[in-house]
Amino acid sequence: MAAFETHTWQSRDGLALSARDYRGDPARSTVVCLPGLTRNARDFEDLAAAIAQPGGKFGGRRVICPDLRGRGLSAYSPDSATYNPAQYLDDTLLMLADLGVEPFVAIGTSLGGLLTLLLASVAPSRIAGAVLNDIGPDIDPAGLARIRGYVGVAQSYPDWDTAARALAGAQADIYPDAAPADWLRLARRMMREKAGAIVFDYDMAIAEPFAAADGTTPAPDLWPLFDTLAGRPLLVVRGGVSDILSRETADAMVARHQGAQLLTLPGIGHAPTLDEPVARDAIARLLGQVA
Template sequence: MPSHAPRLSTVQCLSPAGLHQMAYAEWGDPENPRVLVCAHGLTRCGRDFDALANAMANDYRVVCPDVVGRGQSSWLSHPGGYVVPQYVADMVTLIARLGVASVDWLGTSMGGLIGMGLAGLPDTPIRNLLLNDIGPHIEAPALERIGQFVGIPKRFASISEGADYIWSISTGFGPHTREEWIALSEPLLKADGGGYVLRYDPSIGAAFSTAPPEAIVAGEAMLWAALAAFAGRTLIVRGEQSDLLSRTTVEQMLAHAQHARAVEIPGVGHAPTFVHADQIEIARRFFEGYAD
């Protein structure tokens, strides 16, 4: 497989507090009308998808944004802006920049919530939607687990030490070689005062401690409605050992969605990384329209 170097760009987006920059990496022919947007999880960044993008760049223009507050993107001045509606608005701006009428979407965890939010809008630009270990309902133990590490300040003496810490909170990603894990971890770390820190705004975790129960219920209802409204094809990918997306929720999603099927990846929890060939093939077959 040939190796493709990404092009790195930014796009200016608007929030109620003002303007901010969203960074994105792009692979493949910039004139290719077949665009695949890959959106990452809560504390991750767009470079999570380097392996997938390399594998699909001959057929797709693959675009992997750093959601605001993460990676190379700006931090918001108000923590209340770190919510799905803002992320959806930013993605609409990104797609307008790309100059295409429609995109395919692969969303891991939070990236899948963004995808659902956008897919449920009238005249959505999303054509096919892959939801990677995420649904409208998130299991409470997973939220508690995530809340234990999001926004907690950490400092590391080296990239290797940082990678070890990230692995300690990410074992659900499943088996990876050390080389693969360093590649997944290095973009999440930035040099700071002789050491390294995590490359995200600690305020992204504010929603875990400040969202009232009624807001959580309303947000889930909105996502169920969005999933039901989407007329395109949906693939629900679940890690067999996931503590975030239950099999019961998957069954409910299949009943709500108009055109959906599901696949479970053995030996993985939350969430499959789409680094390995078998997982990449799941995405390729879905987006290219194969019936399994």
């Protein structure tokens, strides 16, 4: 695993938050990797190391990978209502200020992609480029219903091998070509050891506000936020069988954004890991367009 420093900062409501800081060329735009709903900074550990590698095809850039509140090394909130996109936005803006990050390329998976749109809407001049991983302004209700079915359901396993087999059983349709070693690596990204058991590495209370938004209230129009990315390099990554980002929405995104690129990964569901070789190549090409 590549070396990184652990950076901590404090939210406005007093939580200690954490991020991985992979040091790279300070003269180049930083990359900020934003994880999905139940995920954490470890999701990007291989990609971040590759981007930060001096002399590599990504340009040896600095990479920041935060744990959103309630995930990974960041503190759990005593108020589950703060597990919401507006709060994540505020936490992230404080992190960027604390680290002195100005122009940056955002790589956002799922919730992290929505957070990318929010960042672009409030600080468009700071976004040098973006990768939206299996997320867009229109979200498929079927995928949201599936996610609501498992988020916040506490599970534990006696050892890592059992955890990896359980993960493979639950997500084989998302990563059909994954080998046992891949499932173990995914399990170690998504879970942690606690009191002699293997458990998912997030506060189960993140499900409470997510479950409350059960589709009875009309979803906000996110297309104006997406439009704030105009004029910047953009890569849209879609799992070919994603139940979150439809083919129609992905096509509409690239049609609306001149110069945007769409990468579809056949057979993969929500969401691609970005460890796929073709995804790495596409990200390298996007970074090649950014100073």
